[in-house]
Amino acid sequence: MSEPVRLQKYLAQCGLASRRKAEQLIADGKISVDGVVVREMGVSIRPGVNLVAYAGKKLVAEERLVYYLLNKPPGYVTTIADPQGRPIVTSLIKASGVRLFPVGRLDLDTEGALILTNDGELAQKIQHPSNETSKSYEALVRGWPGREKLALLERGVVLEGKRTSPASLSILAAKGGNCLVKITIHEGRKRQVKKMFSHIGHPVLHLKRIAYGKLHLDGLPNGAYRKLNPSDLKKIFL
Numbered sequence: 001m002s003e004p005v006r007l008q009k010y011l012a013q014c015g016l017a018s019r020r021k022a023e024q025l026i027a028d029g030k031i032s033v034d035g036v037v038v039r040e041m042g043v044s045i046r047p048g049v050n051l052v053a054y055a056g057k058k059l060v061a062e063e064r065l066v067y068y069l070l071n072k073p074p075g076y077v078t079t080i081a082d083p084q085g086r087p088i089v090t091s092l093i094k095a096s097g098v099r100l101f102p103v104g105r106l107d108l109d110t111e112g113a114l115i116l117t118n119d120g121e122l123a124q125k126i127q128h129p130s131n132e133t134s135k136s137y138e139a140l141v142r143g144w145p146g147r148e149k150l151a152l153l154e155r156g157v158v159l160e161g162k163r164t165s166p167a168s169l170s171i172l173a174a175k176g177g178n179c180l181v182k183i184t185i186h187e188g189r190k191r192q193v194k195k196m197f198s199h200i201g202h203p204v205l206h207l208k209r210i211a212y213g214k215l216h217l218d219g220l221p222n223g224a225y226r227k228l229n230p231s232d233l234k235k236i237f238l
């Protein structure tokens with residue numbers, strides 16, 4: 001449910017008047033809440049729940065556009081509702097006051113960078129293939145893929161009848177008998193990174209998204225989130 005907001009603030013958010021002018025409209029008995037005229041100050045309403053009207057006409061607030069970067073923990077479903085009742089990513093962002101949805105998806109067991117917003121246009125821009133927004137991951141893969149196998153993934157491999165677009169890969173570290181690889185892709189097919197590594201015979205054991213474009217997690221702890229500002233948003237497309 002939306003957060004309560006002072007009536008005069010809500011009137012301002014609706015673009016009806018400045019806050020001071022809104023107070024005058026209230027005092028003059030021009031504003032009603034759920035059909036009842038309100039003249040006193042200090043009344044709070046819930047946008048989308050209470051019906052606020054001016055001269056009998058319903059008012060709707062311009063919704064604030066908000067953006068968050070979450071470091072998704074494993075075990076959370078990337079959805080706004082899960083029929084199976086599992087924990088969902090949107091529940092991790094407290095008191096945003098708006099209805100958030102995730103941009104793209106991370107598998108249940110995948111962790112890392114996930115943008116949540118109420119801005120449908122930006123979400124579409126990030127996901128649209130024509131923008132080729134890059135996403136970088138750290139993948140712990142079984143065994144040690146040689147340079148040639150990584151080069152195959154860099155050039156593109158055919159998955160389910162369609163060639164993947166060029167990717168960048170680099171080996172970061174050896175981990176026991178396994179290998180930590182950084183991979184940057186420019187598409188968002190379902191389970192794409194896992195399918196790519198399975199294709200070359202080195203299945204993913206653990207996967208973490210570390211960046212959208214040049215927007216990095218930058219030490220954000222697992223399960224934590226931060227608000228994104230306009231300069232952060234530009235980094236997504238770099």
Ligand code: URA
Pocket residue numbers: 105106107108110190191192193194195207
């Ligand atoms: N690729 C995958 O295989 N899984 C993810 O969660 C994200 C990208």
